[in-house]
Amino acid sequence: MVNIVKIAVRNLRRYQRRTLLTSSLITLGVVAVLLFISVSGSFKNMMIGQITDSMLGHLQIHQKGYLASIDTLPLNRNLQEKQVAKIEEMLNGNEAVAAFSPRIKLGAMFSNYTETTNIRLNAIDPEQEMRTMPELVHRIVKGEKKGLLKKGEILVPELLAKGMKVEVGHDIVLVATNKDGSVNGQSFIVRGIVEGVTGPGGRDGYIHIDDAQTLLRLEGKEVSEIAIRLKDMRQLDKVFTAMSATLEPIRTKMDKPVFEVHTWEKLTPFANIAKMIDLMTLFIKIMLVAIVLVSIMNVMVMAVYERINEIGTIAAIGTSPGKILSLFLAEGLLLGIFGTLLGIMLSLVTIAALKAARISFDFGQQQGIILNPSVTLTDIVSIALIVIAIAVLGSLQPAWKAARMDPITALRHV
Amino acid sequence: MALVEAKELKKTYLAGDIPVEAIRGVSFSIPPASFVSFIGPSGSGKSTLLNMIGCLDPPTAGVLTVAGQDVSRMNARESAKFRGTHIGFIFQDFNLIPVLTVFENIEYPLLMVQNWPVQERKERVNTLLAAVGMQEQGYKYPHQISGGQKQRVAVARALVTRAELVLADEPTANLDRETALHIITLMKAMRDEFGTTFIFSTHDPKIVRNAETVFTLEDGQLAASKTEGGFHG
Numbered sequence: 120m121v122n123i124v125k126i127a128v129r130n131l132r133r134y135q136r137r138t139l140l141t142s143s144l145i146t147l148g149v150v151a152v153l154l155f156i157s158v159s160g161s162f163k164n165m166m167i168g169q170i171t172d173s174m175l176g177h178l179q180i181h182q183k184g185y186l187a188s189i190d191t192l193p194l195n196r197n198l199q200e201k202q203v204a205k206i207e208e209m210l211n212g213n214e215a216v217a218a219f220s221p222r223i224k225l226g227a228m229f230s231n232y233t234e235t236t237n238i239r240l241n242a243i244d245p246e247q248e249m250r251t252m253p254e255l256v257h258r259i260v261k262g263e264k265k266g267l268l269k270k271g272e273i274l275v276p277e278l279l280a281k282g283m284k285v286e287v288g289h290d291i292v293l294v295a296t297n298k299d300g301s302v303n304g305q306s307f308i309v310r311g312i313v314e315g316v317t318g319p320g321g322r323d324g325y326i327h328i329d330d331a332q333t334l335l336r337l338e339g340k341e342v343s344e345i346a347i348r349l350k351d352m353r354q355l356d357k358v359f360t361a362m363s364a365t366l367e368p369i370r371t372k373m374d375k376p377v378f379e380v381h382t383w384e385k386l387t388p389f390a391n392i393a394k395m396i397d398l399m400t401l402f403i404k405i406m407l408v409a410i411v412l413v414s415i416m417n418v419m420v421m422a423v424y425e426r427i428n429e430i431g432t433i434a435a436i437g438t439s440p441g442k443i444l445s446l447f448l449a450e451g452l453l454l455g456i457f458g459t460l461l462g463i464m465l466s467l468v469t470i471a472a473l474k475a476a477r478i479s480f481d482f483g484q485q486q487g488i489i490l491n492p493s494v495t496l497t498d499i500v501s502i503a504l505i506v507i508a509i510a511v512l513g514s515l516q517p518a519w520k521a522a523r524m525d526p527i528t529a530l531r532h533v
Numbered sequence: 534m535a536l537v538e539a540k541e542l543k544k545t546y547l548a549g550d551i552p553v554e555a556i557r558g559v560s561f562s563i564p565p566a567s568f569v570s571f572i573g574p575s576g577s578g579k580s581t582l583l584n585m586i587g588c589l590d591p592p593t594a595g596v597l598t599v600a601g602q603d604v605s606r607m608n609a610r611e612s613a614k615f616r617g618t619h620i621g622f623i624f625q626d627f628n629l630i631p632v633l634t635v636f637e638n639i640e641y642p643l644l645m646v647q648n649w650p651v652q653e654r655k656e657r658v659n660t661l662l663a664a665v666g667m668q669e670q671g672y673k674y675p676h677q678i679s680g681g682q683k684q685r686v687a688v689a690r691a692l693v694t695r696a697e698l699v700l701a702d703e704p705t706a707n708l709d710r711e712t713a714l715h716i717i718t719l720m721k722a723m724r725d726e727f728g729t730t731f732i733f734s735t736h737d738p739k740i741v742r743n744a745e746t747v748f749t750l751e752d753g754q755l756a757a758s759k760t761e762g763g764f765h766g
Contacts, residue, residue, distance in 0.1 A: 122644055129632035432628040435589060436690070437617020437646040439610065526589050530624070 123442065127449035130422070137418055142458040144414045145506060148407040149462025150469065152502055155403050157470050157492035159396045165488065166389055169316055172254035175383045176220070176346030177355055178362065180206055183379045185343065186386075192224045192239065192343070194298045200339040202377065209365055210347065215358045217350040218250035221342040223331040227295040229275075229324075231283045238279060238293070239323045242331030245269070251348045255313075255325075262287040262311025267325070272310035274325040280312045287311060293326070297336050305334045355382055407502075408509050411458075415451050415513030422450060423517045430521050431529025440522040447518030448511055455510025459503045470494065534601070536697055536730050537563040537586055542595035544581050544753075555581040557753040558595070563732065563746070565697065568724055570733040570741050573750035579734040580702060582750065586732060587620055587700045588612040600697050617646035621691025621729075623701035627683040629675040629690075635682075636662065636671035639689045647694055661689040664726065665719060681712035685719060692723055698730045705737045717743050 131138045171177050185196040198206070203221060210219045223242035228235050241248075245267035249256060256264050260277060268274055273293070275285055285291060287309050294304040307326065315322045332340070349358055359382050366378040384390035423430070430443060470492050478490040544556040556578045563569050571579045584590040585597060588604045589612070597605045600619045607615060616622075629638045639658045643649040649657065662668045665685040670678055678686070684704060691699045701720070705713035717740055720731050733740050741747055747759040 126630075126632065133632050428626075428628065429630060432622075432624070433630070433641075433645070434613065435587070435616065435622050436642050437613050437615075437620075439613050439646075442645055527584055530628075 120445075123445050123449050124453070126446060127453055130426075130446075130450055131453060134422070137421070138454065138457075141414045141418045141454055142461060145411050145455065145458025145510070146462040146465060148410040149459055149502060149506060150466045152400075152403050152407045153463065153466035153494055153498065154469060154492070156400055156498050156502075157466070157494045158473070158490065159400060160494070160498075161490060161492045163393050163396045165491065167383070167393060169254060170387055170389055171348075171352070171383045173252050173258055173316065174255075175386050176251050177349045177352055177383055178347040178359060179381050179383075179386060180345045180347070180362070180366070181343070181379050181381070183376050186379060186381060192226050194225065194335060194337075194343075197223070197337075197341040197343050198345070198378075199341050203340060203342055203345070205369070206345055206366075206378070209362070210345070213358070213362075215349050215351070215354050217348045218247065219345050219347045220244065220247040220251035221328065221340075221345050222248075223328060223335070223337075223341075224323075224343040225295055225331060225335060227293040227334070229279065229283065230292040230294065231285055231289065232292070234283055236279065236283060238276075240293070240326055240331070241323050242326050242328045243267075244328050248325075251346050253348075258314040258316065259311040260314045262309070264311070268310045268327060270327045270329055271307060272327070273307040274311045274313045275309050276322045276324050277312050277315050278322060279324070280309075285309055285312075293334060295334050301336070303334055303336060305330065404502075404505065408505065411455065411506050411509045412513045415454060415510045416516065418454065419447060419451055419514045419517035423447065423521045426521075427524065427529045427532040430524050431526045431532065434524065434526040435530060443524075444518045444522035447521050448514050451510045451514025451518070452507065455507040458510075459506045462506075463499055463503065466494070534565075535562040535598070536565040536567070536600060537561075537732070538596075538598040539586075540596045542582075542585065542597055543593045544578075544585060544590070545593045555753050556585070556592070559750075559753070559755050560595075561748060561755065561758070563730060565730055566724060566728045567730045567732075567746060568721060568744050569731065569746045569748070570735055570744035571748045571750055572735060572741055573756070577750040578753040579750055581753075583700050583702055583732065583734045586698075587622065588616050617642060618694065619697055621694065621696040621699040623684070623687045623691050623699060623704045625703040625706045627675070627680070627687050627707070629683055629686055631675050633674075634671065635667060635673050635675070635678065635686050638675070638686055639693050642690060642694045657693060658689075661693050664692075664723065665689045679712075680708055681715060684708060684712075684716050688716070688720060688723060692727060692729060695727070696729065698732065701731060701733045701735075703735055703737070704733065705735070705740060710739075713737065713739055 182196045182198050185193065188196065210216050220243060225240050225242065227238050227240055229238040249267055256267060259274065273291065289309045290306055291309060292304055292306050294302060296302055313325065349355060359380060362380050366380060367376055369377045371377055434443060473490060473492050479487045480490060481488065540560050542556055542559045546553045546555055559582065571582060573579050581590065585592050586599065588607060591607065592605050596603060602615065604615060630641065633641060636658055639661055640654055643654045643657060659668065662671055665688055667682060667685050667689065670682060675683055705716055708716060721743060723729060724731055733744065735741065749756045
């Protein structure tokens with residue numbers, strides 16, 4: 120094997136320009152794919168992180184049918200105290216769950232005593248919410264961050280604060296319609312201004328869950344949803360399946376499921392963007408495969424054609440067809456390895472340079488997002504394996520042709 | 534016992550749909566350690582016959598025995614193995630592998646065909662390098678040596694596996710007179726030293742003069758044969 124590789128290396132060095140050209144094509148392809156993966160992946164992960172860590176959590180549990188009517192924030196589809204207790208018991212016993220946060224979601228009128236507008240609110244338990252949404256506190260752009268909020272305080276979304284000319288420390292009034300259709304009002308002190316982010320709930324305000332129960336005159340501890348954070352997001356599908364299986368048998372008298380469980384992907388349209396990014400990555404990978412396949416096949420067909428006489432000679436002196444095949448496959452393999460290694464090194468250097476340059480971009484209402492490209496070892500290994508496998512595959516046909524060549528015909532070739 | 538024995542050997546090619554008889558029932562016998570030449574005009578079947586003896590091309594009919602084995606019905610893999618063990622080749626254009634040094638070219642059959650151990654391989658190659666007078670040139674690549682030196686290397690490569698038979702197709706065609714004479718002398722010396730049989734296909738009178746047996750081919754048939762002492766028609 121060593122001798123086959125040695126001869127292959129010498130043959131590649133023999134046609135240096137062609138070897139360099141083919142390798143650089145492979146290198147270019149690898150760099151393009153790894154850069155795309157790193158940049159798009161960083162954007163995707165950042166957006167997913169922001170959505171799951173500051174708004175949605177990884178999973179949410181609602182009463183069945185809540186999600187279908189989420190735009191109206193229906194209070195009549197809240198989870199009742201006993202149901203909440205059952206879910207909390209299940210979540211407390213689940214090793215994969217890092218934290219969970221019960222919420223009441225409501226719509227209200229927001230008044231600064233001179234003007235009134237609509238507001239969507241998340242009523243939360245600050246302690247539980249902070250554990251479940253660790254990034255929420257970083258969205259507070261004005262006001263005290265520590266502890267998130269207390270009873271009687273409100274976090275006002277940035278856009279609304281600007282429109283209503285509300286500042287930290289101001290008094291405001293919330294007026295909400297209760298389940299029975301009656302109206303109730305309550306005053307709050309603006310605790311902070313919370314930055315708006317893209318996605319569902321990205322422009323919601325926050326109040327204490329106890330205040331919401333008073334404002335809505337709720338009897339018992341009913342909630343609209345329970346947001347769940349997992350210890351490891353990679354366990355999402357597994358945990359989702361297990362939770363769905365646990366909750367599915369709990370049914371109403373009409374034999375309909377009581378609960379519904381959703382992953383973050385079902386709760387935000389950004390999941391489609393993430394899927395599109397994955398699809399684009401796949402297409403870029405397919406393009407890379409095509410580049411490598413065409414380059415390697417081209418160079419190996421040339422190599423076989425130029426060395427027909429040589430193939431005849433080694434076949435005549437007794438080299439087995441298998442060894443002749445190996446000689447050419449080794450050349451393709453080495454070209455693939457060389458181009459891939461060079462591509463990986465160049466990609467890592469470029470990614471490091473992009474990180475160091477701290478390039479910023481805007482996305483939706485968010486400005487100055489710093490690009491933080493990165494690739495995982497899995498990405499690097501999978502790309503390397505794909506390229507090297509395709510390089511060998513691309514060499515197979517020319518190598519096969521060389522191995523099957525008739526020595527007499529080959530020796531006559533000029 | 535003959536090293537090469539042919540009985541009613543025939544080879545028919547198809548030129549399009551038309552069968553062409555290149556060799557028409559040739560029989561001969563070549564003993565070990567011979568210096569044999571096949572001569573004849575172009576198209577007489579010299580190269581075809583040499584290719585059959587060299588197990589590169591199977592005969593259409595007849596029996597061909599080389600080194601005691603019937604090689605008439607071997608498949609491609611068996612032929613390759615047989616060639617690697619029993620037959621050496623010398624070509625008109627030297628056919629050295631350009632990416633290998635002189636040493637490595639001679640070593641190639643031991644390494645890639647016969648899998649000799651390192652030490653034995655080195656000793657054998659050095660012996661052959663010395664035998665062909667190339668011991669100082671082992672590190673050079675084929676493009677760094679002359680035509681005559683290339684053919685010396687080719688002779689060494691053909692003999693390195695201790696092949697009983699070396700087939701040489703016009704081995705002096707690309708050499709000047711003096712170099713050609715040196716190569717012929719070298720091959721004869723190798724025959725004497727190693728007991729190898731050399732079979733040539735040639736037009737070169739220098740080789741013909743040195744051959745102990747000369748077979749003349751015409752239209753795919755043996756027209757005459759000469760052993761030292763005279764021609765037999």
